[in-house]
Amino acid sequence: MTDTTVFAAGAPPRAIPRIRLSTVEPWLYLAPALAVVVLWVYVPLLQAFELSFYQWNMLPRATPRFVGLDNYRNLLGLPDMRQAVVNTILYTIGLLPLSVGIPLAVALVTGNLGGPLRNFYRALIFVPMIVAPIVAAILWRWLLNEDHGLVNAWLAGAGLAKVGFLSDPDVALWTLVWITGWKLIGFSTLLFAAADSAINPTYIEAARMDGASGWQIVRDIRLPLMSPTILLITMMTILFGAQWSFVYINALTGGGPLRSTTNVFHVMWEYGFKTMAAGWSTAAGMLVFVVFGLIALGCLALMRRLAVYDE
Amino acid sequence: MTNERRIGRVAAHGVMITLSVLAIFPVYWMIQSSFRAENEIFSGGLFPSAPTFQNYLHVLSAMPILRILGNTVVMAGATTLAQVATGVLAAWALVRWRFPGGALARSLIALSWLVPFQVVMIPNYVLAARLGLLDSVAGLVIPNAAAAFAVLVLYNAMRGFPREVVEAARMDGAGSLRILLEVVLPNLRAPLASVSILCFISAWNEYFWPLLLIRRMENSVVQIGLQFFMTQEGNDWGPLMAAATLASLPILALYLVLQRQVVDSFMKSGIR
Numbered sequence: 001m002t003d004t005t006v007f008a009a010g011a012p013p014r015a016i017p018r019i020r021l022s023t024v025e026p027w028l029y030l031a032p033a034l035a036v037v038v039l040w041v042y043v044p045l046l047q048a049f050e051l052s053f054y055q056w057n058m059l060p061r062a063t064p065r066f067v068g069l070d071n072y073r074n075l076l077g078l079p080d081m082r083q084a085v086v087n088t089i090l091y092t093i094g095l096l097p098l099s100v101g102i103p104l105a106v107a108l109v110t111g112n113l114g115g116p117l118r119n120f121y122r123a124l125i126f127v128p129m130i131v132a133p134i135v136a137a138i139l140w141r142w143l144l145n146e147d148h149g150l151v152n153a154w155l156a157g158a159g160l161a162k163v164g165f166l167s168d169p170d171v172a173l174w175t176l177v178w179i180t181g182w183k184l185i186g187f188s189t190l191l192f193a194a195a196d197s198a199i200n201p202t203y204i205e206a207a208r209m210d211g212a213s214g215w216q217i218v219r220d221i222r223l224p225l226m227s228p229t230i231l232l233i234t235m236m237t238i239l240f241g242a243q244w245s246f247v248y249i250n251a252l253t254g255g256g257p258l259r260s261t262t263n264v265f266h267v268m269w270e271y272g273f274k275t276m277a278a279g280w281s282t283a284a285g286m287l288v289f290v291v292f293g294l295i296a297l298g299c300l301a302l303m304r305r306l307a308v309y310d311e
Numbered sequence: 312m313t314n315e316r317r318i319g320r321v322a323a324h325g326v327m328i329t330l331s332v333l334a335i336f337p338v339y340w341m342i343q344s345s346f347r348a349e350n351e352i353f354s355g356g357l358f359p360s361a362p363t364f365q366n367y368l369h370v371l372s373a374m375p376i377l378r379i380l381g382n383t384v385v386m387a388g389a390t391t392l393a394q395v396a397t398g399v400l401a402a403w404a405l406v407r408w409r410f411p412g413g414a415l416a417r418s419l420i421a422l423s424w425l426v427p428f429q430v431v432m433i434p435n436y437v438l439a440a441r442l443g444l445l446d447s448v449a450g451l452v453i454p455n456a457a458a459a460f461a462v463l464v465l466y467n468a469m470r471g472f473p474r475e476v477v478e479a480a481r482m483d484g485a486g487s488l489r490i491l492l493e494v495v496l497p498n499l500r501a502p503l504a505s506v507s508i509l510c511f512i513s514a515w516n517e518y519f520w521p522l523l524l525i526r527r528m529e530n531s532v533v534q535i536g537l538q539f540f541m542t543q544e545g546n547d548w549g550p551l552m553a554a555a556t557l558a559s560l561p562i563l564a565l566y567l568v569l570q571r572q573v574v575d576s577f578m579k580s581g582i583r
Contacts, residue, residue, distance in 0.1 A: 272433050
C-alpha cells in the first residue's frame with residue numbers, strides 16, 4: 001500500500017505511466033459494485049427527489065407535470081399520512097421488546113448455560129430468521145385464523161373469547177408486530193449471548209470475590225460491556241423495523257382493517273403502484289428518507305457516546 | 312449457593328425451551344398441516360392421523376411450483392455469484408490501495424443500505440421497464456448484483472490478511488489480479504462461504520422487488536408464487552401449507568446441513 005500511496009500523492013510528473021496505472025487500477029476493481037450502487041440506488045434517489053415535485057401517473061406516454069411543493073403540502077395535510085406516521089412509530093415501539101427487551105433478558109438469564117443442549121437450543125431458536133417472510137405470513141395467518149386457527153381454539157378451550165387477530169382494528173397492528181418480532185427474537189438472543197460470552201470472565205470473578213450480587217454484576221459489568229450490541233440492535237430496529245413489517249402488511253392486511261395497520265412504507269407503495277401517483281409516493285419517500293437519515297445520524301452519534309468498550 | 316445455582320440452571324433451561332418451542336412450533340404446525348387430509352385439517356392434535364400427500368399433489372397441479380422453485384434457484388444462485396464477485400473485487404480495491412476517492416467510494420457503497428427500497432422503487436421500476444427487465448429473472452438479479460454487506464464483510468476479512476504475503480507475491484512480479492485470485496482468495500474460504508450463504512438466503516427470501524417486477528406465475532419466484540397462490544386459494548389451508556413447506560424446503564435443507572455456518576454468517580454481518 002505504502003508505495004502506491006507515495007506515487008499517487010507526491011510522485012514527480014515524469015513517472016506518468018506508472019501513476020496512470022495505479023490510479024486507474026483500483027477503480028477497475030471498484031467499477032462493478034459502484035456501477036450497481038450508483039445506477040440502482042443513488043441515481044434513482046436523485047430521480048425520486050426530482051419526481052417528488054411533479055405530478056405523474058407513471059404511464060409512459062403521460063408527461064410529468066411540474067407542481068412545485070404541492071405534493072409535499074398535500075401529503076402533510078392528509079389524514080392517511082398522519083395515521084401512517086403514527087403506526088410507523090407504533091411498529092417501532094412494539095418491536096423493541098421483541099428485538100431487544102426479551103432477547104436481552106433471555107441472554108442474561110441463560111448466560112452460564114453450557115453443555116450439549118446449548119447448541120441444540122441455538123439451532124432451534126434461530127430457525128424463524130431463515131424462514132421466508134411470506135412463509136411466516138402464511139403460517140401465522142393459519143395459526144391465528146379467526147374461525148379455525150389453533151390459537152383461537154386454545155383460547156376457546158381456556159374459556160376466552162375469540163380474537164380477530166387480523167380483522168380487529170385494535171389488534172391487527174400488534175399481530176403484525178408479533179410476526180415481525182417472531183423472526184427476530186431468537187437471532188437477537190444469539191447476538192446478545194455472543195456479546196455476553198465475549199466478556200472477560202476475570203471481571204465477573206473479581207466482582208464476585210468483592211461480594212457483588214448477581215444483579216450488581218449484571219448492572220455494572222455485563223450490561224455496560226454488552227452496550228455496543230444493545231445499541232446496535234436498537235438502532236437496527238428503529239431504522240428498519242417498519243420496513244421489515246411491510247411484507248406482513250401487504251400480504252396479510254393490505255393496510256386494513258380501517259387503515260389500522262398501514263405504515264409509511266406501505267403508503268408509499270400504495271401511492272406508487274395502486275393509485276399510480278408517482279409524485280406523492282416519491283414525496284413521501286423523500287420525507288421518510290430524510291427523517292430516517294437524521295435518526296440514523298443521531299443513533300450513530302449516540303452510540304459513539306454511550307457504548308462502553310472493554311479497554 | 313449451589314442450590315441457587317441449580318435453580319438458576321433450571322430457570323435457564325426453562326426459558327430456552329420456551330423460546331425454542333415458540334420458534335419451532337409454528338414451522339412444525341405448517342409442516343404437519345400440509346400432510347393432513349381435507350376432512351382433518353381443522354381438528355387439533357399434534358399429528359395428522361392419516362398422513363397424506365394429497366395437498367402436495369394439489370399444489371403440483373394448481374401452480375407450476377417446480378418451475379418456480381427452479382426460477383428461484385437460478386435467481387438466488389446468480390445473485391449470490393454476482394454479489395460475491397462484485398464484493399471481492401471492490402473489497403480488494405479498498406484493501407490493496409489507498410487512493411484519492413477510495414474513502415468516498417467505500418462510504419457510497421456502505422451507505423447504500425440506508426436508502427429504503429421504497430424510496431427508489433419508482434425510478435428503479437422505470438429503469439427496469441426501459442431495459443426490458445420486467446417479468447424476468449434477469450431483472451431480479453441485475454439491480455441486486457452488488458450488496459453493501461458483502462463488500463464490507465469481505466473488506467474486513469481481507470484487511471486481516473497478512474500484508475507481507477501480498478508484498479512477497481508482488482516482489483515475485485505477480486499482478487494485482489493474480490495476487491487476488493491465487494494468494495488472497497484461497498485463504499478466504501471461510502468468509503467467502505459465509506458471505507455466499509447470506510447472499511443466497513437473503514436473495515431467496517427477497518420479496519419487494521419481485522413483487523414489483525413479476526407479472527406471471529410461471530416467471531415468478533417462490534415468494535411471489537406463494538403470494539399469488541394465497542390470493543388464489545384463500546383459505547384452502549392444506550394446499551397452502553404444502554406450498555409454503557415446498558417453498559421453504561431448500562433453505563431448511565441448507566440449514567440442516569450447514570447449521571453452524573449459517574448461524575455464524577448471520578451473526579457476523581448483523582441483521583439483514
